[in-house]
Amino acid sequence: MARLSLKAVEERVAPLAARESYDREFIFDLLIAFGKPQGNVTRLRNGSLNVAVDTTTEVAQKNVVYFKETANDPLEVIEELKTTPAVVRFSTRFVIVTDYVDLIAHDTKTNETIGFPIQEIDQHFTFFLPWAGMEKAQYVAESHADVKAAERMGKLFDELLHANPGIFEDERGRHSLNIFFTRLLFCFFAEDTGIFGDNQFTNAIGSQTQPDGSDLAEFLTDLFKALDTEYPADKPKHLAEFPYVNGRLFTVTDEQTVPRFTKQAREELISSGKLIWRDINPDIFGSMFQAIVTPGKRSDLGQHYTSVPNILKTIEPLFLDDLKEEINESQDSERRMVRLLDRIAAIKVFDPACGSGNFLVIAYKELRKLEHAILERLAELSPSHQMLWADSRINIENFYGIEIDDFAVEVAILSLWIAKHQMNREFREKFRVEIPLIPLKETGQIKAGNATRVDWNTVCPNDNHAEIYLIGNPPYKGANDQTDDMKRDFPFVFENQGFPKSLDYIALWFKKGADYIRDSSAKLAFVSTNSITQGQQVELLSPYILNEPLEIGYAYTSFKWQNNAKHNAGVTVVVVSLRNRSADPKYLFTGGLRLNADNINGYLADGSVNYVSARRSALAIGLAPMAKGSQPTDGGNLVLDSAARAELLATDPRATPLIKEFLGADEFIDGKERYCLWIADEQLELANSIPQVRSRLAQTAIMRRASKKEATRKFAETPHRFTEIRYKPTNSIIVPSHSSSRRSHIPIGYLGPDAVISNAAFAVYDADPWLFALISSRSHTIWAAAVGGQIKTDYRYSNTIVYNNFPVPLLSDAVKEKLTVAALRVLDVREYHCEQTLAELYDPDKMPQDLRDAHAEIDALVDSIYSKKPYETDEQRLSDLFAMYERMTAEEAAKAPAKKTRRTAK
Incomplete structure (x- = not known):
């Protein structure tokens, strides 16, 4: 006989509650309602299945029930019966005592006891669900939910797709399944954090659904509807204890389908519920679960979210550091502290590529922490400010986002709710004030759409006076990797005017961001792959974002984008902040240092020149011409x-x-x-x-x-x-057109007259050794990395961009002689290690010490050309190089008109 579903049991029990009077038949009808076979119950009624009891007042069946009617206090009677030989010997599951007014029942397996008026049997029928094969679940959270939670949910996702062929293949179906997973995530978090009862969601599934999963979809459909129902009386009785959530999360629509479950899917769901969700980082799990439901992204599970330390690189210098400093300065002034609280409450944070909301979540939590700090100080200054503790003034409605993926939109909103609840718990611990999360009132300002085509002012209006901060990690795709849809986004951003066809995709966010903040108090800070600050991209993008009145307020130079995910991303990125011109300090963050800068250019160096363009000849006097090799x-x-x-x-x-x-x-x-x-x-x-x-x-x-x-x-x-013939039968310098950026120096060669340099490298013929030393230096390498850029993880060298623009003052013969000696030393050391390739010699993990020392000698000599003091960072080197470049180009420009005048005079 097929087992009954929860709803079927509920329908069969309901008539028992409508009776006007009760007698011994009640227990038999109750067993039938839970699916016990009719023949089995008839034999029980006739006494053939009864164990040795008084059949006039008792009914007892091994492993099933011990029922006793009494005229005494049912509670006292049941306490006596719990330990009677018949109950113990025959492993009776339920002991039931009633005077037909009240009913007391005891579950011998879970040791639970329940009492209620017998006419309310329909409201408490779930207590007896083990009779219908739905064993009571009392799950205990076992381990913290992290990446493993996402992996487990991924198994559930795959099982549901398998169990529901065709239903979720189209866009509408996938959206429905995505919404379903969003609801599951909320329920798991809610039952671990006091929003629901402890393990209420998982226990309900385990107790009130069949092990084969056949009725789980029906149960979850009813549960979600109950979570969207305000009054308990309007909910199914077995779901009446679940709270009202609202906030659109559980709003019932015809489009949202709960998938059918298998036994395996039900087990995966319960296993996920047994994890500890209370401390899950909402900034992390959103991206993980987005990877679960996004085709082709499962292998990247946990890879494409930005870690908290990296997010702080955008928001700390952008606004948090300033707020913290103001808090410190206002410690003894109630008026200033209250005013600062007003300021924080009005701040708007906007991520126009928000994904699952991790940047917004961290910004929200950090502002809440500052709010708590202010309130704690106000409490110390004056108890009269206790009125401020009734609720948080940091409103989710002040956090805006645009995201093209509809599931990510829902997860971003959910992430903010979870972050709010976590901060509410911290608020309660500090101020003994409970801020309930539900019913959810704030729905957030996360909008679905293509951020390149959406007017950002329609999402987060910038009235020029609001304190708005744009943050985020917009999508990156190089010009050759962009999809057709991406390429079609460019005319929208550039308003059908001309634009460089080789721009990286992320340039669209910088262009729109620059337009959005221009002539306002708004600022932005975006994480980007470092290619946007190297080579051709700087020349292409800078005119659009570094024109009046905009400037870079601060920047983090290249660093590894790492996180706590299972597969660490390890991409090299930068952080670039734009603002309207200001007298406020400018900072470069590099290698753990914060350096003051006069002006930060497109290469993230301290220099006035925003970008360099290709030149046909060398800027520096005395440098032999460099050309591409022979083809x-x-x-x-x-x-x-x-x-x-x-x-x-x-x-x-x-x-x-x-x-x-x-x-x-x-x-x-x-x-x-x-x-x-x-x-x-x-x-x-x-x-x-x-x-x-x-x-x-x-x-x-x-x-x-x-x-x-x-x-x-x-x-x-x-x-x-x-x-293409450029070979000359002379000594030559060979410069690779590409070289691994892991190397501290580009391996450059000095060749004899019988070597032909191919078009996969650059050549300087009639070359002197001192020039070899000059362009083998660290200064030249970091110049090449900046203005030449990279191809994937390789330096991309160019004679017209890198070499011809390399700023070198006139060198004395004495300096050239020292450089020559240092160059020959490097070549001698290489010859000593001739059994190794240059790839091996310049591997940063294997480079011989004598070769390091030889290059250090070159570096010190070349550095002395530009600075009297040793450099601490490459950024200092680059700053001086740009300063010299600016001086030399200015001198060149000053001479140009005079030359033109002489030609005209002729």
């Missing part, structure tokens, strides 16, 4: 690996003078052997007399003739030549 455009026919070279020379040794070493970034750094056919015009007859060489030249011609580019097709007539 073969040959389809691989003019390039040889070591095996092909050996085979060619073994076949015809006459090819020896036609072959040169061929080095790009990979060959130079990783020690790979590669060669090329370098054939001068006067060697062409020799080349054609060697069959293998002649064949390679023929294949090169075929490849070039097939090109879509006219310029390449022209070179088919001279297949023995590279299409």
Whole structure:
């Protein structure tokens, strides 16, 4: 026989409560209502199943019930019966005593006793649910909910998708399932924090639903409706003790479907409920659970939230530090403290890419902590301020957000509610005042939408006088990684005007943020990948965000974005804060230090120049020209690996003078052997007399003739030549076009006259060793990192951006001589370790000490060119470099008109 659902039992018990009088038949009808077989109950009634008792006043069945009617006090009688031999020997589950006015029942397994008027049996039927196979659950929280909670909920999510094929595949269905999980999260938190009774939600599921999960959807549907019902009398009797929540969280709509459950899904739900949720960080779990329900993100579980210390990097210098300082300065003034409380209550915090709300949650909690500190001090100053303790003045309605994912919107609102309840508990501990969370009154200001297309003033109006802080971690995508939808967002932000096509996606938030705060008291601080402050991105974005009257108020230079997640993100990021121009101090935070700055430019350096542009020649006088290496455009026919070279020379040794070493970034750094056919015009007859060489030249011609580019097709007539020739038979400096940013110095080489540098590197021919030392320095490396930028985790070098703009004053012969000696020392040390590749030698974890010392000597010499004092940080180096760059470009600009005048005079 199929087990009855909770609702079915409730319906079958209801008629028992409507009777006008009761007799012995009550117990038999009650057993039938709970699904006991009719034949079984008939035999019990006839006495054939009864254990040895007085059948006129008692009914007893092994493992089921011991029922006794009495004219005495039922409570006294049941106390006697609990230990009688019949009850103990036959493991009777329920002992029931009644005088048919009141009923007392005892559960021998859980040791619970309940009493009520017999006519209210319908209100207390859940006590006897074990008869229907729904065992009472008394779960105890076992461990703290953290990333494991998300993983467990992920299993539940997968099981529900499996159990509900097709229902949640479309957008409406996924939204419904997402809302369902939001409700579960609230219930788990509520039963651990006093919003519900202890473990009330999980125990109800365990006690009032079938083990196979068949009736759990029906139960949860009724429960959610009860949580949205204000008066207990209007709720099902078995759910009447659940409180009224409101706040739109449990609002019943036709679109919200509770999924069907399996046995496994029910077990996963109960297991999740047994975790300790009271101390869950709402700033963390929102992002974790968003990963659960987002296709393709499960492997990133816990990765894409920002840790609390990193969030504080945005909000502490932005406004918290100022508030804390004001609190300290106002300690002895009631008037100032009350005024500060008014200020804090009016602050608005806005995250236009809020995700699951972690930035808003931390900002809310930090402001609540400041409020508590002010109230504690006011209590010390004067008891008359106790009237301020009735409630918190930090209102969730002052926290605004925009988020494109609808589930994240719901989780963000839920996160703020949870944060509020946690801070309310702290408020109660400090001031002995209870601030109830429910019924929920504040619904928050989190709006669903595409932040690039939404007018931010419609979400959080900026009236130029409000104290508004924009914070967050907007999405990042490089120009080549953006989806078509992302690319279509750009015209909305730039209002269909022209815009740089290579901008990173996050640039849209900086552009809209700059427009939003311009000419107002609002400020912003965004976390971004550090690429936005490097290379081309600075030149592209700075004109839009660092024009009048805006400036960078503070910034954190590159640091690892790390968190407590299972899979630590480890992305390199910066924090950039924009404000309207102010006399307030500007700060650069780097390496644990806070440095004062006169002006913070787009590279996050102390300098007036916001960005540098490509130059065709070197800014510094006396620097030899640098060019890209020679490019073969040959389809691989003019390039040889070591095996092909050996085979060619073994076949015809006459090819020896036609072959040169061929080095790009990979060959130079990783020690790979590669060669090329370098054939001068006067060697062409020799080349054609060697069959293998002649064949390679023929294949090169075929490849070039097939090109879509006219310029390449022209070179088919001279297949023995590279299409771009910059090689010179002199000593040369090779600079890799890319190099790992883990290295403290870019590995730069000094080559002999027989090495051809490829187009995968840059070359300086006729190079002196002192120049090798100059551009091997730490100063040059950090200049390259700033203005050249990075490709993924590699420095991206450029002759026109990095080298040609590198500011170097005129150097004396004495300085050049010292640099030459230091350069030769580095080359000697490398030669000593010749069995190792440069990749191995410049690995920061394995770099030999003598090589470190040799580079330290170069660094000290080059640093002395720019500063009389040793540098403590790279930011100080960069600041001086930009200062010199500014002076040199200003001098260059001053000379330009004079040159023009002389030409005109001619």
